[in-house]
Amino acid sequence: MATIVMTGTGGALGGAVVRALIGSGHAVAALEPARGAARMAALEAELGPRFSAHSGDAGDDAAWAAALPAIEQRHGAPTGAVLIAGGWQGGKPLHQGGGGEWRAMIDSNLETVRAALAALVPGMVARKSGSIVVIGSRAAVQPWTSANAAAYAAAKAGAVALAQAVAAETTPHGVRINAVLPSVIDTAANRAAMGEADAARWVTPGSLAAVIEFLLSDGARDVSGAALPVYGRA
8 A cells, every 4th residue: 555645635636636546545645734624624534544634834844844754653654745736826917916926826836846845755765666746737838828827837837847857866766756737627616717618628637636646656667757748628
């Protein structure tokens, strides 16, 4: 049984991923901020003892230092991780916005990945085994599609570049790091925000969860440093 650490578990994609992993027999430990406690408690009740939630900000080094010993005691040393960086803000050109949007996107979509990799990689390198999947975005490689969301595109591009650079450092030690690049994910929030769009063309959370589960598996043992497009028909 693998032990997978997750961030961003409370969202639509996170819920699909954690259910897929638990359904495949893995243990999953989530690091989530305190504001998501009610949602995490509901998941613990639904999924049983192979799921545990740990309170902390995924971008905080101290939160990781506190959570990892508890995760290892509960489930064993992490063998994998899924880093779902949270949050989208946009709607204005960069020159019309303030610094708050920029800082929010960097903190939630890039700094969380940096902190997670810094916390998780040393143990995996020492054990010479591990697989980490970073959730990027098509915006990372097609930034021209992100007019009025430049901060988000820049943060996602940074997260994907970070994943690939660290993969080059860790692959010789048996640790694989990959990114997936979804287009629009079919969630209730996206349907509400883009009501006239054809959601049938979007990527379903279940489909993306299956790709993530493959990248965590031994079947992808020779895949590291990839930035895998998952665009659906959008």
